[in-house]
Amino acid sequence: MADILYDHIVVRYGELSTKGKNKKDFTKALTHNIKIRLKHYEKLEYKTLHDGLFIKLNGEDFNLIKEDLKQVFGYAYFSGALIVEKDLEVVKEEALKLALKNDYKTFKINTRRTDKTYPLRSDDINRQIAGHILRNSELKVDVHKPDLMIYVVVEKDDIILMDEKVKGPGGYPVGINGRAMVMMSGGIDSPVAAYLTMKRGLRIECIHFASQPYTSKQALDKVLNLAKMLSVYQENILVHVIPFTDLQLAIYKNCKESHAITIMRRMMYRIADRLCQKRKIGLITNGESVGQVASQTPESIAVIGKVSDTLIMRPLCMMDKIENIEMAKKIGTYETSILPFEDCCTIFEPKNPVTKPKEKDCLYFESLFDYESLIEECLNNDEIIKVSYQDKNDDGIF
């Protein structure tokens, strides 16, 4: 197996092109996001293409960059590329190396000319390169389902050779659709919701409710670690840690046990809503899923959601738990999410929570205590922590 040293990466933006007038903004945001994600590869040079980005590696490791690039939303695919001089003999040799790279059995050459003055037609180029590979390897041509597709692009000054197309994670460039506040408990679902929120082009901040000493510092660390993992998609994430203990205790003192969770969720949404207004954020998202627990029946979701003026979206609302788990594993948050620390939703679990709460009952219980000032208190003591996957806080220990 020959070791191929790609000297370039070609990123194709794909579907973005269908976005008409907004295209320019999208391209700009995507290019920016890619550069940010790859900024620690100092030697890279970028050139904007009409539907993508051309990255010159200058010796940086393609395999490392490949993994990082998979964490940028919005492009269609990318390929490792070799730029060779406009000499068909050189192209044939390089194509042969690509063909021998893995245990491929079949191949196909796909040539495209942007330089129409080139003396050979695409078909002739295909035939010549294929002939060279057939003569010098065991590979056979398969035009329908080849193991390896080699793309040859004849440009004005040189010829680009590419093989494998690596699919991107889809979605839109983060930031292009504004910002969202993700309610992050630290369980399995909320990180997945955060991921999906970012995937649709929203830059996120997180809000987490901490009930020390009922919840531990580890529970908070877990949330911060999750946010850190998720920050690969948008460089860094602001986490708002809301000290929730006093409000939670007041709820349990004043409300019927069966309604405690419902009221608690209403308080959380009120706080999230106000924080959004303060931060000029137009959307709240979270990991709620219909029917998962008592507070997530349609009736509960309706009564709870009423307290927020800010739009609420629940990306996982129609997903099965098992699907969420799969996704959490895929994005790498699962193992951290299942660490066994109490969160504020699990410590005061009532025995018989109401599944079809009525708004008027909620309003009645809420009239029994001055929650407004407690909410104010929560918001005033919002601790904002900025986390990033790039953080190194181990003081040189490692």
Next chain:
Amino acid sequence: MKKIYFDNVATTKTNKEVLKTYKELLDNYYCNSDALYDGGVEIYNMLEKSRENIARLLKVEKEEIIFTSGASEANSTAIKGLCLKNQNKKHIISSIYEHSSVHNALKQLEDEFGYDITYLKPNEFGVIEVKDVENNLRQDTILVSIMLVNNEIGAINNIDEIKKIVKKHPGTYFHSDITQGVGKIDIDFKDIDLASFSAHKIHGLKGSGVLVKKKHVELLPLINGGQQEFGVRGGTSNALVDIVLAKTLRITLENKDNDNKIIKELNKYFKERIKEIPEIKINLENSIDNLINISTPIKSEVLLNALNNQGIMVSSKSTCGSKKNELNRALKAIGVDEDYAIRVSFDHENTKEEIDYFITCLKENIKRYG
């Protein structure tokens, strides 16, 4: 008197950065890493970060790193832990020149538990033949344990080929003592079920080592205790020592190419200079660069003492068997009289001047005692 340390396969000088970090940790942390208050959690987090970093450096998973007190414990745990857990098969293939921690673990299984052990002999180049492993595999072979680099003569075994043979033989596990290979040779852990190494051979701390145990491998714990090390190794974690192992390994691997280049130079220079003394024979030409075993006309014990008086530290046999009258299995296997052999081993901090001094002393000693 100037001290010259030419015994780097016995142990190495602690890296300054590692030592500094360790001292700082000692000054600041003392809690039990399993305690649930902040002090404990903080150490626990660092311990797990260390495990994660080591796993990343070795390209294995985090759960596959077991901290131990060193390679001897890792070897004992791997061999006895695996065999005692799977007692339906009682045949083991190993070599006659394994480190004493492997050798004696095997002896114990043989003598106390009725295991049948095939001890393979190396060929004339000191290397265990892959086909010998293949030919001796049986239905009831539970384990093949072959070291990567022999610590006495420096022979390098082709564990990449051996593991492939074992992999084809379902129900047989492959263990390798890689202690002398870490930082010297690129090691691909794919299809190696168990591997052991220690920190102090790579400029880390004594009392520190790792057993790489792949997820599918089940071991009977030798040390019973709590939840530490996934239940494989009980006892309050030696957390601070385990934490600095990540740094030790990182520095070793980062400097690997550079250091090995220096060592290669030293090896070449040593072999050039040693030619000046016709009485000296190099016992294994194709050894790993940092280890040269030579025979002299002087009894090794006498030469060792003479060199010691001149400030030079070398070994006559494996240090772990140095105080017992244990036959040097590796030397015997390649037909060398162990009574006249000494082992010289370098690291990147040694110099050509030190070799010059060594050669001068050696010449002098041969003249006087040879």
